[in-house]
Structure formats: structure tokens, C-alpha cells
Amino acid sequence: MNMQEPHSRKRGWLSALLLGATLCICGLTTAAASTTVKFGVPPWPGVTVKTEVARQLLEAIGYQTAVTNAGYIIDLQGVSRGEIDADMAIWLPSQGSTVNPLVKSGKIKLLTANVPDALYGVVVPEYVWKAGVHSIGDLQKYSSKFDSKIYGIESGNDGNQIMIDAIKNDTYNLKGWQLVPSSTAGMLAQAGRAIQQHKWIVFLGWKPHWMNIKYKLRYLKDPKMIWGGPSTVYTAVNPEFVKKQPNVARFLKQMVVYSKAQSQWIYDYGYKKQPADAVAKAWIKSNMGTVAKWLKGVKTADGSKPAIEAVKTKFAS
Known part of the structure; x- marks a missing residue:
């Protein structure tokens, strides 16, 4: 913000007051924006429910969330540009031709293997x-x-x-x-x-x-390894997001789901046609022990208490 220098004490006092108010407002806006976690979600049932689980937990501990629904390449490009914070649907090695160059160039970071037995x-x-x-x-x-x-x-x-x-x-x-x-x-x-x-x-x-x-x-067995071996699903994030949001990054790094659990999510949502938010909520309430592991060392958005306390309160009823 460029402001002309005041020409009188009165104008200087008013300008300083206005400047202080503006800075306060901008500071609040920046703080509010920093609590929004932006996810990219390709049109696949597994990542749809998985992201919904993450969203409900983050919102329970004081964060806001936003979702971009697009093809996985578009989502991945969004992560590389910083327009999207995280994408939980990165399949390797099958998507290696798209993902590996972005990792090598430092445009994205593979934060964790969120489904290690895919x-x-x-x-x-x-x-x-x-x-x-x-x-x-x-x-x-x-x-x-x-x-x-x-x-x-x-x-x-x-x-x-x-x-x-x-x-x-x-x-x-x-x-x-x-x-x-x-x-x-x-x-x-x-x-x-x-x-x-x-x-x-x-x-x-x-x-x-x-x-x-x-x-x-x-x-079918693949002795010539044209499929590259067993698959792993990763959470990809923008590297700057990890620096700006270490608390959320810790949660996402610890959020690991095994294929049996996610297959059930996909069955309930993709086959039985239950709403994704209902599937996510029911799972969270029935699996608080797993949720506690994901939230180990994670605080609420304002840093006032352990995240698991807020989650248990939110999902108690």
C-alpha cells in the first residue's frame, strides 16, 4: 500500500489511525485465508470419500476447506502452481510419467503413502x-x-x-x-x-x-513387470504448503488408510450410493482410535488444544 506523507498533524494522526485499522483488517484476512485448506479431487469414489474424511476432521479442529473437482492431471498441475494445497489420489508407479517430473523439479512433494497396499x-x-x-x-x-x-x-x-x-x-x-x-x-x-x-x-x-x-x-501375475509392481497411493502437496501449514501437513502425513477400509468407503458411496459426507461421518465416529493416531501431535487451528479433543467433542453425538 502506497500512502502520501501527511501535511499536518491532524491529517497525520488520521492517516496513522486508518493505516493501523487497515493493517489489522489485512492481518485478519490473511489469518483467515491461511486456515483454508484446498484439496484437488479427481472424479474417483475412493479419493472423494477419503478427502471428505480429511475435510470433516480439519473443519472439526477449526480449519476451512475448499475442493476443486477436476481430472487428476488438472488437479496435479494445480498443486504444482500452488492453487491447490493437496491431492490424495496419486497412484504410483502407474502415474509415474506425469508425477515423477514434477517431483524431480520440486514443484510437488509426495508427503505420504496414504494407501500403502494398493x-x-x-x-x-x-x-x-x-x-x-x-x-x-x-x-x-x-x-x-x-x-x-x-x-x-x-x-x-x-x-x-x-x-x-x-x-x-x-x-x-x-x-x-x-x-x-x-x-x-x-x-x-x-x-x-x-x-x-x-x-x-x-x-x-x-x-x-x-x-x-x-x-x-x-x-494376474506380471512377471515381466510391465505394471511396475505393487501400487501405492500418495498424498501430493505443494512444497510451500508444508512450510506455511506444518500443523495440517502433519495430519495429512499421518493419515494412512489401508485398502480394505477404503474399499468399504467406495462400496458404500460408489456402489450403494450413500452420500459421501454420511459415509465419512459414520466411519469417523466408529474409528476414533485410528483418527487419534492420525491426529497425534496435531493442534486445533488456533493452537489452543490437541486436535483429537475437538474431534471427539464434534463427533460425540
């Missing part, structure tokens, strides 16, 4: 597994039963591309096969119909997800 790969129904299909390398032997098709999700997805490249490079002797892209809902509807009719089908699968609760699935 998995992304190619799946078949259990009855197909029992018939002898245990590996991606077994698919060609039964190509006629599968109609030489692997069902995928949205075009441009890393998992789709892994299998497209495998077909192109004749990895696992898949030359002549086809990756059929669809929406996630469309792929799962196709899989559901096939399973109901006991037909052979191979498609992209991942956990956590409700498909692991609804269907008996087997993840």
Missing part, C-alpha cells in the same frame, strides 16, 4: 483363475474365450496405455489383442454382466475399490 493391474473372475489363467502370459492361450479383448477405462489412462503398449510390442504374446476403452462405470457394467453369466472376461482392476467386495477377482 494394487492396479489386470484382473479375471475367480472361475477364470481356477481354469488356469494366473498370469498375463496365460491370456493368449485362451484368446478365443476372451475374444482377444481386454476391457479398460477412460482413454488416456495410464493403465490403458500399459496394455496398449504390451499389445503393440507383442509383450506376453498379445499381438492381435485389443484394448477396449470405456468409462469406469461402463467397464464394470460389462464385467458385471459377464460374471453374472459366468463368461470369460479380463479387465483392468484396482484396489481399493468396491469391485473387490462385490466380485471374487484375481489379479
Whole structure:
């Protein structure tokens, strides 16, 4: 703010008073803004509920939250620019081509592995597994039963591309096969119909997800490691956010969810169609021991008391 120098004592007194008031107001505005935590949420049920759990806990301890709903690449770019503080949906190694350059350049920071036991790969129904299909390398032997098709999700997805490249490079002797892209809902509807009719089908699968609760699935072995091994879901943050909000960063770093719990969230929200806020609230109230671990050493936004005390009060009823 640039202010001209006053020309009289009276004007100087008034200017100083106005300046002091303005600074107070600006200070309050800055403090209020600093309590808002901005999340990026791609349109996936698991991260939708997971972020809702984080939001409800943060709001219970005095923070405000905001959400940007967009594709994961847009959200990730937002984190790198500081427009978004955190994104809890970073899948590695499958998203490595997008994520790794941003990490290497220091534009984003992988704060924690929030789902350490995730998995992304190619799946078949259990009855197909029992018939002898245990590996991606077994698919060609039964190509006629599968109609030489692997069902995928949205075009441009890393998992789709892994299998497209495998077909192109004749990895696992898949030359002549086809990756059929669809929406996630469309792929799962196709899989559901096939399973109901006991037909052979191979498609992209991942956990956590409700498909692991609804269907008996087997993840095919990948001895050539085209999928890069087991998956991990990370929380990515803007590096400056960690410096500005160490209290929130500590909470997010400690917020670790295992695939079994998140699969249940996805089942309740994505399959049973329960509201995300209701699923999150019910889980928090029933899992206060886990919540206490996430909030260890975390204070309320004003620093007045341990965060877990505020959370227990908020969710007592």
C-alpha cells in the first residue's frame, strides 16, 4: 500500500489511525485465508470419500476447506502452481510419467503413502483363475474365450496405455489383442454382466475399490513387470504448503488408510450410493482410535488444544 506523507498533524494522526485499522483488517484476512485448506479431487469414489474424511476432521479442529473437482492431471498441475494445497489420489508407479517430473523439479512433494497396499493391474473372475489363467502370459492361450479383448477405462489412462503398449510390442504374446476403452462405470457394467453369466472376461482392476467386495477377482501375475509392481497411493502437496501449514501437513502425513477400509468407503458411496459426507461421518465416529493416531501431535487451528479433543467433542453425538 502506497500512502502520501501527511501535511499536518491532524491529517497525520488520521492517516496513522486508518493505516493501523487497515493493517489489522489485512492481518485478519490473511489469518483467515491461511486456515483454508484446498484439496484437488479427481472424479474417483475412493479419493472423494477419503478427502471428505480429511475435510470433516480439519473443519472439526477449526480449519476451512475448499475442493476443486477436476481430472487428476488438472488437479496435479494445480498443486504444482500452488492453487491447490493437496491431492490424495496419486497412484504410483502407474502415474509415474506425469508425477515423477514434477517431483524431480520440486514443484510437488509426495508427503505420504496414504494407501500403502494398493494394487492396479489386470484382473479375471475367480472361475477364470481356477481354469488356469494366473498370469498375463496365460491370456493368449485362451484368446478365443476372451475374444482377444481386454476391457479398460477412460482413454488416456495410464493403465490403458500399459496394455496398449504390451499389445503393440507383442509383450506376453498379445499381438492381435485389443484394448477396449470405456468409462469406469461402463467397464464394470460389462464385467458385471459377464460374471453374472459366468463368461470369460479380463479387465483392468484396482484396489481399493468396491469391485473387490462385490466380485471374487484375481489379479494376474506380471512377471515381466510391465505394471511396475505393487501400487501405492500418495498424498501430493505443494512444497510451500508444508512450510506455511506444518500443523495440517502433519495430519495429512499421518493419515494412512489401508485398502480394505477404503474399499468399504467406495462400496458404500460408489456402489450403494450413500452420500459421501454420511459415509465419512459414520466411519469417523466408529474409528476414533485410528483418527487419534492420525491426529497425534496435531493442534486445533488456533493452537489452543490437541486436535483429537475437538474431534471427539464434534463427533460425540
